[in-house]
Amino acid sequence: METQERFRKRLADLFNSQKLASLSTQKNGQPYASLVAFHAADDLKQLFFVTPKTTRKFANLRADSRVAVMVNNSANADSDFHKAISVTAVGTAHEVTGTEKERVLSQYLAKHPYLQDFARAKTCALVGVRVASYYMVRNFQNVTEWHISS
């Protein structure tokens, strides 16, 4: 079993190397998945993304804030089966507002500078996901969990 420090390093490296994540939401029992451009907080306790407020994913978040977010480094190659790392985070989403929003947005835009017009649009929301647990899959079926709250 690897150390928490090592686990965190792997997570941070993966999050730095990837720009996109899959977000899972649900409403009335109907699951829904979306692709989002994400940024992870330095302490890894939150993941952030931006969405227009008129989207289905945002409506789902309003109805149920529980979400799952998946980030992986697969390259659509055979070698993915032994090399790829996939991390699933589960937690609850909330809209980030006020001074906190500006602070997070500037970090978010440092990672995604091409999204500045989009991210700063009045009709977009910055969403933060407070992560309760991470599930990391490596070496095909090797799964490690980190329950932040515990």
Add this chain to the structure above:
Amino acid sequence: MNRIISLKEIHADDRPRVGGKAYALWRLANGGFTIPDTLCVTSDVYREFVSRTGLRERMLLELHRKDFKEMRWEEIWDCATRIRNMFLTQGFPEDLYQDLQKNLQDHFQNRSVAVRSSAPDEDDARSSFAGLHASYINLSGAAAIIKHIRLVWASLWSDAALLYRQEIGLDVEKSAMAVVVQETIAGDCSGVAFTRDPNNSRQAVIESVHGLNQGLVDGEIEPDRWMIDRESGNIVRHTQPERRHWFIPGRGGVDRAALPDEKAGRPPLSEQTVKTVWATARKAEKYFQAPQDVEWTYLEKRLTLLQSRPITTLGSGNTEDQRGWYLSLHRSFDNLKDLRRKIEEELIPAMVDVAEKLGEKDLSGLSEAALAAEIRRRWEINHKWVNVYWTDFIPYAHGVRLFGQVYNDAVQPKDPHEFIDLLTDTDMASLARNNMLLELAAIIRHNQILKQKLKQGDDTDLDPGFKSMVDAFIEKFGDLSCAVTGGKDCVLGTAPLFRLLLELSEHPPPVSMRKGGRAKRLQENFINSFSGQEKDGACELLDLARSSYRLRDDDNIYLGRIEARLLAAVQEAKRRLQERPAEALQSVLEEIDFKEGSAIQSSPAHAAGKYPLQARQLTGQPSGPGISKGKARVIMHHSELADFKSGEILVCDAVDPNMTFVVPLAAAVVERRGGMLIHGAIIAREYGLPCITGVPDATTLIKTGDDITVDGYLGIVTIGETGESVTKKENDNGP
């Protein structure tokens, strides 16, 4: 590797790094030609800038908003404007800026320089697209030079470059721009030499003007022209223009000024200096082993070559290719001033006069033959004015674009289309019409008896005051039943005017965006970003822009009034034909094949296809900020406008000025035709409504009655339920 290099540091295989212009200058220098002191900012610097700042991906997002094939030229211009603004406002990585600043400052100190494009494929024999990219002259100080390097970089994505993207192989992933920074030589006279006349291979052409070359290159100043026999070197012919102006270095660029009498009276070159220019150009042709287009300047008897490139011609020779025409719409300030005088002092008064005179004629008293002749006459008059619309009015619209560019350069706003908000404080005929409608609606709102009467379709015995206002409205703008301003009686029964007035009277009047004083604040900010004499120039340009902005809407209304006279004669003929056959009338109607409102419309949307898939989000150009939710009202025909209900979202192919009277009822506007300066966008901004233009297939993918959300910040139309509750129009343009 150095970011900025001198010509001496260039190697034979450096062409991709330094671009065509720098490479040709390097070769000229090696060939012993006199050229100005020159540095090259390599294309690696461009790549570094767009990569490190994320600008490349921002451009890609912008350029992939819509398929280029579906874009109108205006949308391409908007797209180029947004990219230009990105280059202007994007912060520099600190180390990069300091490196450029130090190198430029050390080399040029405070000497005046020119900043010119040097694209890798530019000036190549295969693709010499002269004039696609920008050049700026008479700049001094590193800050000014760097600002203009940004603008030259942006010109890699100019509307002209985007139009010819296939020919020049434009590709965001690969294309890059090097920049030449060159000492300015304020020549006594300047010119170009074509070592082979494209129309006569035995001759060469030398053109020259007093002062700087700018006026000649931009076509602003007619040059002296010498035709040279290539073999003997003798002057075959000298054509002298009326010499009135010249371009000289001015503050922050060049100024056009009256030519002093002493210079106006003589050609810029003597016979001897013509021969010297020819000998030098000929030498360049031999050196490059191809006919050359050489740009040169003379200062105190010293001939300096500014650039040399192989001769090619722009355009494909395909008559269907309209791109040359679009680019001819770029007009200079002086050209626009001349055009304005012509339009305001000659054309519009003539149009008003024609419409009035035609209106005085009593059609009902004409014989069939006379009516047929009158229809033909009116058709010809209308046709003439439609031509004027294309040749004079459409090019005049460039006044707004020119202003936009100057505004963005001076203010560097976050929103590259902020200048439109400044111009909303301009009187327009269509707004005068809407204001008259709102006044009439207010009378109905406060008079229950009148309201009841009109609701029952009874428009007899109306209050005389109200009646005379309605008559005055119809006299000026028609009864709104026709797709032509000023047209009347296109539908039977209660005029759509009353239906519209009743609908307007049921709801509070729309709030004018003019009351907030935003336009005034933007104006002050714009003017204050200039100093001294430049302030006067800025005010003059703003005044021209207002006139251009106003005409963009008003021209259709003036033209509509003439077309309405033709329509009236056609309707009279149709009325008579219903009563009895009349060959003269029948044949003239067939001959002119008149369709109201068709003369100046853009091409319509694709025919409605079958869409088995359901559209959820459609994207277009965000043309009016704000967000609104409501039922869609898809307008396919003018007659459907009368059914428009307050709070609905206007969805149509193209809002023309004769439709804008429903806009005060609308919660938002969505249109297929794209552009920031089209009527729909202009009128939506007037009322502070969210607006999205350039939505492909908007009228087929959206159905009347669909619940839609219009996000005018992002340019997204969402069809169906959305999580966000938008209870009323929201926008940030207001007070």
